[in-house]
Amino acid sequence: MTFDTSPEIPFVKRGGETVEIATYNRIAAINRMNWLVQKELPYFDVRLKSDTWRKCWELSMYKRFYVDDPRHEIDEEFCQNGAKVAIEMEKADTITLDVKEHFEAFKMALQVPKEKKGFFGKIADKFKR
Numbered sequence: 001m002t003f004d005t006s007p008e009i010p011f012v013k014r015g016g017e018t019v020e021i022a023t024y025n026r027i028a029a030i031n032r033m034n035w036l037v038q039k040e041l042p043y044f045d046v047r048l049k050s051d052t053w054r055k056c057w058e059l060s061m062y063k064r065f066y067v068d069d070p071r072h073e074i075d076e077e078f079c080q081n082g083a084k085v086a087i088e089m090e091k092a093d094t095i096t097l098d099v100k101e102h103f104e105a106f107k108m109a110l111q112v113p114k115e116k117k118g119f120f121g122k123i124a125d126k127f128k129r
Contacts (some may be wrong), residue, residue, distance in 0.1 A: 029078065
């Protein structure tokens with residue numbers, strides 16, 4: 001499989017159930033979000049962020065956009081929302097965290113059925129380990 005995508009064009013998910021397709025889609029989405037953020041913050045690279053930063057980013061996205069739709073597929077809207085949250089986090093002098101609200105959102109993310117978890121369900125699995 002070739003990796004022939006450009007972060008400059010809107011993200012389009014490739015169909016299929018193979019590990020290679022899933023990896024391709026994740027890398028393409030991350031590249032797209034990175035590119036969108038770098039238009040405003042050229043120094044940004046999500047791959048260089050700490051695990052804690054990435055977990056806060058993912059949980060903030062879930063809480064703001066997907067708490068009512070935890071099985072939301074990765075798509076262009078997801079990339080746009082991810083970029084928006086990353087820019088806000090990077091521009092903030094401090095990150096305020098309402099622990100109770102984030103914990104409730106986290107508990108809801110853990111309740112996604114195993115048969116079709118989507119992006120946030122897979123993230124919740126990381127927390128369970």
